[in-house]
């Protein structure tokens with residue numbers, strides 16, 4: 527996972543500033559496509575170039591305690607196909623190496639198209655970047671194209687390490703590297 531600093535509230539520049547790439551909304555064409563096994567997924571609706579900003583993972587920022595509570599409910603509902611949860615947990619190791627910042631973003635009820643991005647065991651074609659706007663405490667989670675992407679191709683990233691929870695839901699990413707199980711949070 528990468529990290530990036532952008533201009534923020536205290537900078538005198540406007541949205542046209544070259545250092546506000548992720549603050550202008552979604553500037554590329556994407557479409558939501560249904561897959562029989564994975565449900566809805568996000569696909570490129572144009573050629574995307576490596577390094578291009580795709581979208582932010584918008585959602586509710588929740589505390590770890592609240593995330594744990596929600597994950598328990600979501601797991602139960604997901605196991606009976608009653609819900610497609612989209613609570614993403616990201617850990618950023620601080621430079622000291624002694625602590626890590628945990629960010630929980632729940633797009634299950636409030637979010638944008640990023641909540642339709644499915645998992646791929648090979649890491650997918652998107653790079654996840656933690657973006658800090660100067661003056662803001664919380665980082666935002668943004669997706670950039672990790673490679674050149676063709677029109678129609680599904681956009682995917684890795685939800686995490688499957689080994690953390692070997693008895694999760696089945697994965698249908700279809701990649702050679704597929705672990706057979708969808709990564710999910712335990713804590």
Ligand SMILES: C[S@@+](CC[C@H](N)C(=O)[O-])C[C@H]1O[C@@H](n2cnc3c(N)ncnc32)[C@H](O)[C@@H]1O
Nearest residue numbers: 564565566610612641642643644645697698699
């Ligand atoms: C963030 S949502 C992605 C959008 C979701 N497919 C939908 O229809 O709303 C995460 C959920 O999508 C499904 N999903 C994502 N990637 C998958 C994969 N590789 N194999 C099977 N199901 C997947 C799982 O149900 C997972 O809980």
